[in-house]
Amino acid sequence: MSLGEFELIKQYFQQQSGAPGVALGIGDDCALLTVPLGQQLAVSMDTSIADVHFPADGEPDLIAERALRVNISDLAAMGAEPLWFTLGLTLPDADPQWLQAFSQGLFRVAREYGIALVGGDTTRGKLSITIQVHGAVAEGKALLRSRASEGDQIFVTGPVGDGAAALAVMKQQLSAASMMTDYLMERYYRPQPQVVAGQLLTNFCAAAIDISDGLVADLGHICEQSGVGADLHLERIPLSEAVRQLVSFEQGIDWALSGGDDYQLCFTVPKAQVQQLETLVSTGKIVAHHIGEITAGNGVSCWHNSNPVVPSGKGFQHFGGQEALS
Ligand SMILES: [Mg+2]
Incomplete structure (x- = not known):
């Protein structure tokens, strides 16, 4: 994607700050995250591909909601508290309207579950969404x-x-x-x-x-x-x-x-x-x-x-x- 498109995408996703445990959020080479004392980090990743996991012409905010909710469900299945997530977004083009609706849906869920976006990447290609979630669970207490x-x-x-x-x-x-x-x-x-x-x-x-x-x-x-x-x-x-x-x-x-x-x-x-x-x-x-x-x-x-x-x-x-x- 061109620099202009990257700037556009950044505009829609770089909007959270001050989330718990985030020493440094989006903007540097890495985010810096502090895992709560005595807790283990639960990590899971899931990819949703257009027309495989959701209809490509679905409402963009709902596509975003589903992608994040499905990932948070894996944290729930371990008994973990949702903390942070990263987003890998592959898009056929950088359509501002689509991106705006997508980011609205994404952050709606993020607020509901108290999970913060701390990084990501975008590429051009067939629409696909990869989300990695991070959660915390007391040491030895995860639901295995x-x-x-x-x-x-x-x-x-x-x-x-x-x-x-x-x-x-x-x-x-x-x-x-x-x-x-x-x-x-x-x-x-x-x-x-x-x-x-x-x-x-x-x-x-x-x-x-x-x-x-x-x-x-x-x-x-x-x-x-x-x-x-x-x-x-x-x-x-x-x-x-x-x-x-x-x-x-x-x-x-x-x-x-x-x-x-x-x-x-x-x-x-x-x-x-x-x-x-x-x-x-x-x-x-x-x-x-x-x-x-x-x-x-x-x-x-x-x-x-x-x-x-x-x-x-x-x-x-x-x-x-x-x-x-x-
Ligand atoms: Mg599962």
Whole structure:
């Protein structure tokens, strides 16, 4: 890009100062950041590419919101407090209107979660957004995927399946009333990273993951890294009002199991600490739906009203296969 274009881009992104821990922000060769005493730095990076992860002609402020929210969700999944992020932006051209809207969306989310932009880079090419987030978590307290044990109970922080439902609406495989479309687009572009829940869970001996690839795949990662299995009770999985009204239970559950893009947390809590979690739930500090338990086996086993079922990617079937769920 030409110098003029770089200047233009700088104009939209160099606007934060005085954020916690930022000894030196944008403007020098590096930012200088001070990690809070006794805390570990949690670092994660995610790239979103136009027409792969979001429609290229989407609203620029929503594209920015989604890109940052999805990254913050990984901090939530570790129980970390969001602190700083860097941005790598590849653009076909430096369109001032697009950049202005994009930066507005970006900083809206940054303010909401108290995370400061501390550096970045821009190049010319097909629209793509890379964000690296940094967060802090007390030493030894992070929610690791490897921490689940047999007998632990499995929870999810909210409805799953909305991400896949939103995609179906966007791809025009499904038509929905405008109120539901609005709800699903909101869930797709503005997922709510479960930062508060994640931080509360660091008080438990918990394993956690954010649901980006669907419950079966993501819970599967916990199983794999912990060397355990999981029983998942499909009738307990929370589906949103929109999904329940739009499609069959079977389709809704299929989206929950294999859709992804939900950014709720799936987490495990040892049996002895479940009472403590329930206290937090009943006082409204956290939302937790009890959906299963960790077993000595391996992989995720699905059950519907105590019957074993196999998710097929096209709904799921009872063993034997003849009986469809209604
Ligand atoms: Mg993740």
